[in-house]
Amino acid sequence: ESLPLDDAATYDLLGKGLTSGIFQFESRGMTDILRRVKPNRLGDLTALNALYRPGPIQGGMIDDFIARKTGKKRVTYDLPQLKEALEETYGVIVYQEQVMQIAASVAGFTLGEADVLRRAMGKKKHEEMVAMREKFVAGCKKNGVTPAKAQKLFELIEQFAGYGFNKSHSAAYALVAYHTAYLKAHYPVEFMAALLTAEIG
Numbered sequence: 295e296s297l298p299l300d301d302a303a304t305y306d307l308l309g310k311g312l313t314s315g316i317f318q319f320e321s322r323g324m325t326d327i328l329r330r331v332k333p334n335r336l337g338d339l340t341a342l343n344a345l346y347r348p349g350p351i352q353g354g355m356i357d358d359f360i361a362r363k364t365g366k367k368r369v370t371y372d373l374p375q376l377k378e379a380l381e382e383t384y385g386v387i388v389y390q391e392q393v394m395q396i397a398a399s400v401a402g403f404t405l406g407e408a409d410v411l412r413r414a415m416g417k418k419k420h421e422e423m424v425a426m427r428e429k430f431v432a433g434c435k436k437n438g439v440t441p442a443k444a445q446k447l448f449e450l451i452e453q454f455a456g457y458g459f460n461k462s463h464s465a466a467y468a469l470v471a472y473h474t475a476y477l478k479a480h481y482p483v484e485f486m487a488a489l490l491t492a493e494i495g
Contacts, residue, residue: 401433415455
């Protein structure tokens with residue numbers, strides 16, 4: 295519980311892709327991504343956990359995330375209200391919670407309504423989506439957002455909502471991965487002995 299979450303040796307190990315035995319981060323694809331991203335905070339590990347799935351990979355979201363994180367692509371926000379929800383993921387919608395936060399801050403949805411929107415988007419319920427779009431655009435208009443921008447934003451979150459992942463789940467996995475990497479970085483002999491014992495069969 296008392297491990298520091300900003301340990302340089304741990305992030306160095308992750309950034310080099312030395313992740314055999316590291317929870318959730320030992321596949322070949324993930325080690326390649328870690329080398330490209332060079333994570334330096336728990337939020338990066340949380341996002342990578344959420345993004346390393348077929349939908350986001352095929353949709354180019356990981357490449358977009360890496361380009362923004364490494365400064366190869368400028369991070370921009372179509373509306374100033376989006377910065378609060380998307381700053382931690384470099385302007386990329388990664389989590390279901392971000393979809394809900396955008397609906398609440400930009401379109402004036404209650405969190406209950408935002409959750410209904412998230413569910414409808416995830417399940418691609420067409421009739422519900424049409425009604426939600428109208429409500430979203432109307433709510434945006436009340437907050438001074440033009441209908442054209444509101445439509446564009448709705449389409450953007452609709453596209454991402456299909457890939458959206460639960461942040462709390464991803465964060466819990468990232469923390470276990472970080473703890474595992476910390477132990478490997480600081481106690482490599484004990485870590486490898488434990489790992490080999492666990493995998494002896």
